Amino acid sequence: MPGLGGRFSTVIKSKISRMLDRAEDPSETLDYGYQKQVELLQNVKKGIADVVTSKKRLQMQSTKLEQQVVKLDTQARQALSQGREDLARAALERKTVAQTELQSLDQQVTELEAQQDQLTENEKKLRTKIEAFRTKKEVIKAQYSAAEAQVRISEAATGVGEQMADVGLAIQRAEDKTEQMKARAGAVEELEAAGTFDDITQLGPAQDDIDRELAQLGAGAQVDDELAKMKAELGSGGGDAPALEKGEKEGSA
Amino acid sequence: MIVRVSGEGQYRLPDEDEERLNELDNRAVAAVEQGDETGFHELWSQMLELVASDGNALDEDELVESDVILPPRDISFAEAQGEFTGEGLIPDG
Numbered sequence: 001m002p003g004l005g006g007r008f009s010t011v012i013k014s015k016i017s018r019m020l021d022r023a024e025d026p027s028e029t030l031d032y033g034y035q036k037q038v039e040l041l042q043n044v045k046k047g048i049a050d051v052v053t054s055k056k057r058l059q060m061q062s063t064k065l066e067q068q069v070v071k072l073d074t075q076a077r078q079a080l081s082q083g084r085e086d087l088a089r090a091a092l093e094r095k096t097v098a099q100t101e102l103q104s105l106d107q108q109v110t111e112l113e114a115q116q117d118q119l120t121e122n123e124k125k126l127r128t129k130i131e132a133f134r135t136k137k138e139v140i141k142a143q144y145s146a147a148e149a150q151v152r153i154s155e156a157a158t159g160v161g162e163q164m165a166d167v168g169l170a171i172q173r174a175e176d177k178t179e180q181m182k183a184r185a186g187a188v189e190e191l192e193a194a195g196t197f198d199d200i201t202q203l204g205p206a207q208d209d210i211d212r213e214l215a216q217l218g219a220g221a222q223v224d225d226e227l228a229k230m231k232a233e234l235g236s237g238g239g240d241a242p243a244l245e246k247g248e249k250e251g252s253a
Numbered sequence: 254m255i256v257r258v259s260g261e262g263q264y265r266l267p268d269e270d271e272e273r274l275n276e277l278d279n280r281a282v283a284a285v286e287q288g289d290e291t292g293f294h295e296l297w298s299q300m301l302e303l304v305a306s307d308g309n310a311l312d313e314d315e316l317v318e319s320d321v322i323l324p325p326r327d328i329s330f331a332e333a334q335g336e337f338t339g340e341g342l343i344p345d346g
Binding site: 129133162 | 261
């Protein structure tokens with residue numbers, strides 16, 4: 001049998017040996033082992049539930065951002081129809097930021113969903129293996145001498161332990177990922193708290209930190225395009241107004 | 254030989270595949286060392302393909318230890334840098 005390298009192998013192996021170390025007497029190992037497995041299965045379920053909770057939180061945030069996007073778009077149109085291009089631009093800049101966040105949030109939710117499915121599938125596999133262990137332990141108890149039993153037990157326990165450790169690792173990985181997402185989501189919340197997505201009509205004339213930050217986020221080109229499109233829509237009222245009129249810069253009333 | 258794909262399950266592969274897997278493993282280590290991300294992902298797909306084409310999934314109630322544990326399918330290049338080092342997943346010798 002070849003040896004094992006790689007971090008995943010190492011982590012899994014050390015998790016197994018920690019699980020196996022806990023009991024010494026073979027007959028005790030069997031019952032204790034099984035009891036321990038059932039306990040750990042509960043942890044696995046809890047781990048999956050945590051992933052689901054994080055996912056729901058992200059979904060809620062995504063819904064909120066969607067509403068902001070619609071609101072800011074409406075505000076931009078209103079501002080423009082009142083001849084306030086500056087406010088319209090500010091609203092569109094915020095809309096672009098919200099949209100970018102929304103995109104990445106949605107992608108993360110999708111990834112998390114796939115991970116959740118896989119975890120659930122693995123939890124099912126683990127349950128099957130634990131059940132197999134329960135059957136096997138009765139057979140071992142009935143059929144083998146102590147010395148022989150020791151070998152069989154450790155084989156069976158290792159088999160379950162590996163699955164257990166692997167599922168544990170998968171959960172850990174999913175949790176790491178949700179942590180990263182939470183950090184990102186936290187950043188969006190901060191922007192929100194700072195008023196980034198607030199009603200633009202309430203903005204004072206002075207450029208605040210948020211505005212400067214937004215400008216740096218490079219919403220530029222996209223905002224210009226959208227503004228031009230909106231102007232065309234509002235301006236002509238006709239269906240086939242040109243989408244872009246770059247050079248045009250008369251201080252229209 | 255029994256191979257586990259982390260996060261997915263265990264497969265039984267003919268022993269001859271060990272050499273092929275080991276070779277891909279060593280090349281993946283080289284790719285990682287050279288910072289060749291595209292090359293690494295190409296080799297990693299080949300490793301997974303080999304497991305998929307030659308391996309038979311173990312019954313879910315089989316209780317056996319794996320000879321080789323491969324990392325999760327969606328491993329990132331950054332994660333691979335902790336996995337594919339030295340002699341790789343399958344030590345030579």
